Structure formats: C-alpha cells, structure tokens
Amino acid sequence: MIVELGHMALLIAFSLSVFQSIVPMWGARTNSSKLMATADISSLAILGFITLAFGALMWAYATSDFSVVNVWQNSHSQMPFLYKLSGTWGNHEGSMLLWVFILAVFAAAVGVFGKNLPTTMRANVLGVQAWLLTTFLFFIVLTSNPFARQAPALEGKDLNPILQDIGLAIHPPMLYVGYVGFSITFAFSIAALIEGRIDSAWARWVRPWSMVAWIFLTAGIAMGSYWAYYELGWGGWWFWDPVENASFLPWLSGTALLHSALVMEKRDSLKIWTVLLAIITFSLSLLGTFLVRSGVLTSVHTFASDPARGLFILAILSAFVGGALFLFAFRASRLEQGGLFAPISREGALVLNNVLLSTSAATVLIGTLFPVVYEAITGAKISVGAPFFNLTFGALMIPLVLVMPFGPLLGWKRGDIIAVSQRLLFALFAAIVVIILAYGFLERGPWIAPLMMGISAWLIVGAFAELLQRSGLPKVGLKTGFARLAGLKRSIWATAIAHAGVGVTMLGIVFVTAYETESVAILKQGEKANSAGYEITFNGYQTRSVANYSEELVQLTIRKNGKIVRVGTPSKRFYPARQMPTSEASINTFGFSQLYIALGEVKPDNSVVLRIWWKPMITLIWLGSVLMVFAGGLSLTDRRARIGSPKLAKNRNLGAAPIG
Amino acid sequence: MARLCFIWVLVLFLFSGSVLSAVAEQTLDSAAEDRAKLLFSELRCVVCQNQSIRDSDADVAKDLRIIVREQITAGKTDREIRKFLVDRYGEFILLKPVFAWHTFILWAAPFLLIILAGVLIFRAGRKQSQVVEAKLSGEEEKEVARLLER
Numbered sequence: 046m047i048v049e050l051g052h053m054a055l056l057i058a059f060s061l062s063v064f065q066s067i068v069p070m071w072g073a074r075t076n077s078s079k080l081m082a083t084a085d086i087s088s089l090a091i092l093g094f095i096t097l098a099f100g101a102l103m104w105a106y107a108t109s110d111f112s113v114v115n116v117w118q119n120s121h122s123q124m125p126f127l128y129k130l131s132g133t134w135g136n137h138e139g140s141m142l143l144w145v146f147i148l149a150v151f152a153a154a155v156g157v158f159g160k161n162l163p164t165t166m167r168a169n170v171l172g173v174q175a176w177l178l179t180t181f182l183f184f185i186v187l188t189s190n191p192f193a194r195q196a197p198a199l200e201g202k203d204l205n206p207i208l209q210d211i212g213l214a215i216h217p218p219m220l221y222v223g224y225v226g227f228s229i230t231f232a233f234s235i236a237a238l239i240e241g242r243i244d245s246a247w248a249r250w251v252r253p254w255s256m257v258a259w260i261f262l263t264a265g266i267a268m269g270s271y272w273a274y275y276e277l278g279w280g281g282w283w284f285w286d287p288v289e290n291a292s293f294l295p296w297l298s299g300t301a302l303l304h305s306a307l308v309m310e311k312r313d314s315l316k317i318w319t320v321l322l323a324i325i326t327f328s329l330s331l332l333g334t335f336l337v338r339s340g341v342l343t344s345v346h347t348f349a350s351d352p353a354r355g356l357f358i359l360a361i362l363s364a365f366v367g368g369a370l371f372l373f374a375f376r377a378s379r380l381e382q383g384g385l386f387a388p389i390s391r392e393g394a395l396v397l398n399n400v401l402l403s404t405s406a407a408t409v410l411i412g413t414l415f416p417v418v419y420e421a422i423t424g425a426k427i428s429v430g431a432p433f434f435n436l437t438f439g440a441l442m443i444p445l446v447l448v449m450p451f452g453p454l455l456g457w458k459r460g461d462i463i464a465v466s467q468r469l470l471f472a473l474f475a476a477i478v479v480i481i482l483a484y485g486f487l488e489r490g491p492w493i494a495p496l497m498m499g500i501s502a503w504l505i506v507g508a509f510a511e512l513l514q515r516s517g518l519p520k521v522g523l524k525t526g527f528a529r530l531a532g533l534k535r536s537i538w539a540t541a542i543a544h545a546g547v548g549v550t551m552l553g554i555v556f557v558t559a560y561e562t563e564s565v566a567i568l569k570q571g572e573k574a575n576s577a578g579y580e581i582t583f584n585g586y587q588t589r590s591v592a593n594y595s596e597e598l599v600q601l602t603i604r605k606n607g608k609i610v611r612v613g614t615p616s617k618r619f620y621p622a623r624q625m626p627t628s629e630a631s632i633n634t635f636g637f638s639q640l641y642i643a644l645g646e647v648k649p650d651n652s653v654v655l656r657i658w659w660k661p662m663i664t665l666i667w668l669g670s671v672l673m674v675f676a677g678g679l680s681l682t683d684r685r686a687r688i689g690s691p692k693l694a695k696n697r698n699l700g701a702a703p704i705g
Numbered sequence: 706m707a708r709l710c711f712i713w714v715l716v717l718f719l720f721s722g723s724v725l726s727a728v729a730e731q732t733l734d735s736a737a738e739d740r741a742k743l744l745f746s747e748l749r750c751v752v753c754q755n756q757s758i759r760d761s762d763a764d765v766a767k768d769l770r771i772i773v774r775e776q777i778t779a780g781k782t783d784r785e786i787r788k789f790l791v792d793r794y795g796e797f798i799l800l801k802p803v804f805a806w807h808t809f810i811l812w813a814a815p816f817l818l819i820i821l822a823g824v825l826i827f828r829a830g831r832k833q834s835q836v837v838e839a840k841l842s843g844e845e846e847k848e849v850a851r852l853l854e855r
Contacts, residue, residue, distance in 0.1 A: 403822075431757065433802060
C-alpha cells in the first residue's frame, strides 16, 4: 500500500512540476504577481510529494519488501539495517529518485530563501527548475519506475557487495547534492538570459549557491576517492576512469565559476563568461550523472541493458545543454559588460585561473570522450588512460599553482606585481628549503619529486601571505597581529585555507606517487614480511560466516623496532547471493602515512599471499580536501554571504530592476 | 553513485577467475625492474576496466608483464616493446596514446585552447581600451578640460 502511495506521490509531483514549468513564467511575462506566486506553493508541494515517494521506497527497503522488483533486485533480508537504507540509492532507479529529491529540495530552497529576489527573476528561476524536475520525473516514471511490483519473493538478490559499506550511505548523496546544486546556478543563468539583464547582485545570489554545491562536490569526490582506495583492495585512489572524470569535470568548471563569480560580484565584470560557465558547469553535472549511465562512455556497463534509457538520456542532455547554449548565443550580447581592469590585477589573475581551469576541464573532457568518438568514426579502439591525463592535466596545473599565491595579494583593477613578489619572498624561501631538504633526505625516487614538493610548500606557505599582510605580522607585534588576524573577514581566511588545502593535497599526491613501495609476500604461519621498517607477522587465519557473507580472516601483528604497534585483520569475503568475492584490506595509519595490506589468497598449504603497500603521506590527499571543504563552509558564514543580497523594504513593488 | 557502476565493473573483472592470486613473479634486477614498472603503468590490462597491467591481477596482465620483462631482458628498447605489443593487441593497449595525426586533436587540444583563450582575451582587452578612449573623447573631454582649468 505504501509503495503504491509512493508511486502516486511521484505522479502528483510530476503533474505539479508541469504546472510550475509554465504558470510562473507566464506570470513573469504578463507581470501577474498572482501567477508568479503560485511557484512558491507548488515548489514546496513538489518537494513534499517527492519526499513521500522517496520515503515510500526507503520504507520498502527498510522492511525488505521483496514484492517490489527494485528491492528484490538490490537488497537482502540479512543485510545490516544501514545498508538496507542506503541500498535505496544503490541502483539506477533509486539513485534517480534521490537525484530528483535533491533537485526538489534546491528548488524549494530558492522559493523559501529567495524572498528578496526580484519576483520575475524568482518566478523564472523556479520555472527553469520545474523544467528540470518535469523532465527527470518523466524519465523516472517512463523508463525507471522504482515502484514496480512482482509476485513476492522469499529472499532478495542482495546489494552489490562492494556497495555494502558506509561509503554508499555518504558518497552518492554528497555527490548528488554537488551535481544538483549547480542546477540553481543554471536556472539563474537561464533566467538572466530570458530577462536579458544581469548585474553584480545576480552574482551575489549565485555565489553562495555555487559554493554549497562546490563544497558537497568536493567532499563527495574526496570521499569517493577514499572509498575506492580502501574498498577495491589495490591501493589506487584515483584512476582517471570515465566515471571519475565525470564527477571531476563539474568540479573543475565549478571551481572556475566560483572565481569568476567573485570578479562579477566585486567588479561587475566577466558577466557573460560567468553565465556561460554556470551553464557549462551544470551541463557537465548532467553529463556526469547521465551520460556515464547511458552506456555511451564505457562499452562495458551495468546500466547499458536498456537502450531506450540511453537514448532518453541523450535527448535530455542535448535538449538542456543545446537549448541553454542556443539561448546563450542569442541573448548573451544583451548582457552589458562593465568593470575595466589592467592585465596585472586581481581580475587578471582570476581570468588566468579561469583559463587554466577551463582548459584543464576541456582536456579531461576530450580525453574522456576521445575513445568513444574515435571508435565511432574509425571503428578502431584506442585507450586514453592515466598516463595521458597525468601528463596533460599535470602540465596545466603547474602554472596554476605557481601563480595561485599571487592572486589574492594583487589589488583589484591594477596590481603591483613587484610589491606582491616581495611579500611572497618568504614563501619562495620556504619552497627552496623544502627542495633542499627533500634532495638531501629522500634518496630514492624521481628527480622531479623534490621540486614538486617545493611547489606544494610555495602554495601552502604562500596561501597565508594575505593573512600576514593584512595583520601586519610580524612587524606590529604578536598581540596586535593576532587581534587583527581574528578580526579579519572570514572570506580572507577561507581563501587562504582553501588554497593551502590544494597545496596539501598536491603534497600528498607527490609523496605517494614518487615514494610508495609495493611488495608481495607469501607467508606460512609465524613467518614475517617487511615493509618500510615495519615487520608484519602472520599469526593464523580463521574462516567464519557472518550475516549475508562468509569470510577468511587473517590475523597479523605489525611491529616496529620489535614492539607491537598494530594488529591487522585483512580478509576476503564471499557473498553467496551474488556469487561475488570482495577484499577487505587492513589499513594502518602512522602519522600521515599508511601501511596498506590486502589479502591475496589462502593457499591449500595454509600459507597466505599478502600484497603490502607503504603509502607515504597519502592521507594528505584527503586532508587537503577536508581543508577545502572547511574553507568553503567558512566563506559561507562570512558576513557578505549572509547579508550579501539586500532585503527589500516591505510594501514595495518588487517587479523593478534588482538592486545592484 | 557515479562511482558505483565503475567499482562494480572493476570488481567483476578484478575477481573474475583469479582473485588477487598474487604469486610472486620473477622480477628483474632493480634498474631493469624500474623500467619495466614504468612500462607496466602505460599498458592496459586489455580485459580490465581501465586498469594498467601494473595494478591488475588478471591472468592477461600477468602474461603481459612476463612478455615485457622478457623483451627487456632481450635488450629491446621501450619503443620496440610498445610496437611489439601494438602489433599484437592494437593501439587499445596503450594507456598513453601515441602522438600522431589521428590523435592530433587529443594532444593538441590543451595548447590550442590556451592559445584561443589568449587571442580572445587579447581582443577583449583591445576592445576594452578602445572603450576607455571613446569614453574620454567628445563632450566629456571638454568637460574634463573645463574642470581642470578651474
């Protein structure tokens, strides 16, 4: 019954979004405040009904209702309760539902928090979001109905074992909030193009929303990277796989968007470019969610079984992306440009940032799509893999990180590069010290690694130059200096921390790429293996049966200088329902580094095969992302973001031009 | 979610047949092994989902590693080894595509885009400075002159 109600709610939500797609925008055209105001109610109602639908599906999962096809295919009665719940979106249909649920949340949020928007703008934004809702609800209802019933089955076919992890509960929702969050900037851009008017107030509304999306996308990607790292059992953390690239692309252009919106907000410049970036970013998000799923990107694919879905998705993509770009081509010239600046200026630096970030996004996009297009044209298969991306993307990132510390120090309109360079001397000094130390102390490894470490240090130390400059440290004395530091705008702190975060991530990447070691050991009971000064003893293994899987669990003792520092239990699991094995690695963190031990196999003679990696400084990769996420959150609490968009006095006609 | 299907496919291949049956392989002396490892990371495990033969434990990857090591021992250069493998498996095996006419767009795209951006920005900058000049001519200039004289 509840499942049917869920289906019903989905259909009602669909009808309401059709309504909201038309009526408020019609109201905006005819200047009818009544018609425009309907969007406030309908957006909340849509959210309510989609929440019902989503809740109904979750309920079916929670109660293991195997008369629902979707639940039967992707769940198991013996699974831990958390995995039952997260299993709701561990499949195509459920993840689509999660996607529109988040879309509805954002749409309703514009309705609720956007009271200070000009009414026509708000109506248009909500209208565009309703287009998206309508399309995707239609897609779900037509091709991916999660509520389809069947004759009740006794037991489910189980959730893909690799997804039976806390990662599934966190990673997809985060990533989706990131993807879908950019729908707001998209809707704002389309609304601006429709109205043919845009100003810095627009940027002030758009920037916090993009920031929210960016924070979640950053966290989602980092989390996914760590999940793959510990779950896949071979210690890789980034593969340049099409699916990963698909999530990385909107991140790159979203990062560019944050920076260009900054110029627009502060200096009323780069308007057209910002609008284009907003459109591109969401288009890449759509690509990330759907193109991957349609089976076009990878020839071997879970969801490729249904070509109708693939075609539908391509149609959606081309309609939204093509339509938006078409609109842009026609209307962009209406948007007036303003705010002049010299090449050497804060604006100039941000333009350079945008050029490099967009070029790297384009490079990753071309690299991702090239094999598909090449095969379509010539019929021959070609690979574009990690070595290509490392080379090209890396080459583009180096100039970016080199100039990054300069940006925040340069003045708006016209900057003094010599004065700024002087302020960065201490960062250069830090970089040189790091390079010398690295060459001195690290024996093995490529010659370029110490150099890259120096660049990371340059970035990390240089990121705090603006803080020093503004506080007057160390000249003014510690007391005044710290008082000033505490009083600085949070956005300045946010910039420093985020930029330092990039440096920290880079440092981790350099370390682990250049200095990781890998070994394979075959051990009998009581025998030892060595890795990076740690001694690993194999004590024995046991076989046991747990809930919906059985596992072989190996007991290891890890010693350093003869003292026991950790106990490791890598295991291999087998899930009978899906006939699938998984490997649970033993990951031991020492400082920032990790000793990663995966169980290969238990041989008939009771010896075990272990793969052992020493991953120096690897956690810095994710710690850097944590810093970036924290910085994003910090900038949202900045006074500017909170009161940035002016509130209009009551009893005023809101139809007029936005306040700039 | 985006990663799920990727992981899923990976797992299918990773564990089909040989589950991390990492039997210690005959390695070469350290310098040659370093060279071999570099080559491994550039070669695709042809049955895997986007894994190099360095990372994969599939049987094919193992065989390929053995072939590469044999070729190194036989004194072949990296280029010769790559050619040998391309002749057998096609360009698909190279994770780093060759630089040639048919991959021109792929390799040149970053440079072309940077140049394009440079040209666009330069043009926009010139337009901008023209605007500045235009603004200062005419009525306004007279006004400025009048104000300055005062």
